[in-house]
Amino acid sequence: MSVSLRRPTAGVITGTGLSAQFGERVVFSGVDVVVEPGSITGVLGPSGSGKTTLLRVLAGLATPSAGTLVRPELRAGAIGLLAQIPRQVTNPRWTLRRIIAEPSAIRRRPCDTEAIAARVGLAPDLLDRFPSQVSDGQLQRACSGRLLVQQPRFVFCDEPTSMLDPVSARAVVEILQRLVDDGVGMMLVSHNRRLVGARSDRIVALGASPGA
Numbered sequence: 001m002s003v004s005l006r007r008p009t010a011g012v013i014t015g016t017g018l019s020a021q022f023g024e025r026v027v028f029s030g031v032d033v034v035v036e037p038g039s040i041t042g043v044l045g046p047s048g049s050g051k052t053t054l055l056r057v058l059a060g061l062a063t064p065s066a067g068t069l070v071r072p073e074l075r076a077g078a079i080g081l082l083a084q085i086p087r088q089v090t091n092p093r094w095t096l097r098r099i100i101a102e103p104s105a106i107r108r109r110p111c112d113t114e115a116i117a118a119r120v121g122l123a124p125d126l127l128d129r130f131p132s133q134v135s136d137g138q139l140q141r142a143c144s145g146r147l148l149v150q151q152p153r154f155v156f157c158d159e160p161t162s163m164l165d166p167v168s169a170r171a172v173v174e175i176l177q178r179l180v181d182d183g184v185g186m187m188l189v190s191h192n193r194r195l196v197g198a199r200s201d202r203i204v205a206l207g208a209s210p211g212a
């Protein structure tokens with residue numbers, strides 16, 4: 001088993017020959033992947049092929065069992081995440097206003113939450129509701145708005161639209177595309193081949209995992 005971390009070049013996250021293994025089980029091996037500023041790296045593959053695991057490795061949330069991972073020096077908050085089920089990753093006691101503005105609060109900077117809400121298509125009266133009082137689509141828009149406040153360098157999205165109605169899904173995709181147009185490097189994991197095909201600059205296709 002070997003994992004090497006080398007010095008990065010030009011703000012790109014590069015994985016070469018990455019493998020992931022849980023116990024005896026190899027989920028994927030020999031995967032090459034790049035996440036580059038201002039572009040989308042799509043990840044496709046059947047259930048169990050390791051898409052989420054690969055995303056976690058590139059985001060620095062998991063360690064590969066083998067391969068080389070090269071990442072630039074990143075400040076706190078430089079990586080943003082958008083989850084499949086926003087309810088699982090948001091504090092149920094926080095209003096949407098607080099969820100959106102939190103990155104500003106951490107940096108002790110003012111945040112025009114109403115302006116962000118308008119950009120993500122959230123009606124102002126929703127801002128003072130709690131997650132249990134809004135739809136999945138509205139909550140995911142709030143999470144996308146939070147990314148606009150956070151201004152990360154990289155965003156890792158795990159099935160960000162699969163829980164959403166078509167209108168909310170389109171809105172979230174447009175917010176993500178705007179981030180990329182502004183220079184964010186994005187990894188987009190999805191079962192939705194059309195979405196990944198239409199939006200990605202490069203695609204990593206994972207196979208079925210042995211024994212899946």
Ligand SMILES: Nc1ncnc2c1ncn2[C@@H]1O[C@H](COP(=O)(O)OP(=O)(O)OP(=O)(O)O)[C@@H](O)[C@H]1O
Pocket residue numbers: 022027045046047048049050051052053054209212
């Ligand atoms: N922490 C872990 N410990 C043990 N096995 C794990 C762990 N995390 C993931 N796995 C296994 O690794 C395999 C890949 O999981 P992963 O969630 O990355 O797949 P996926 O392609 O994202 O699947 P899906 O499309 O269903 O979300 C699965 O068989 C899963 O059970």
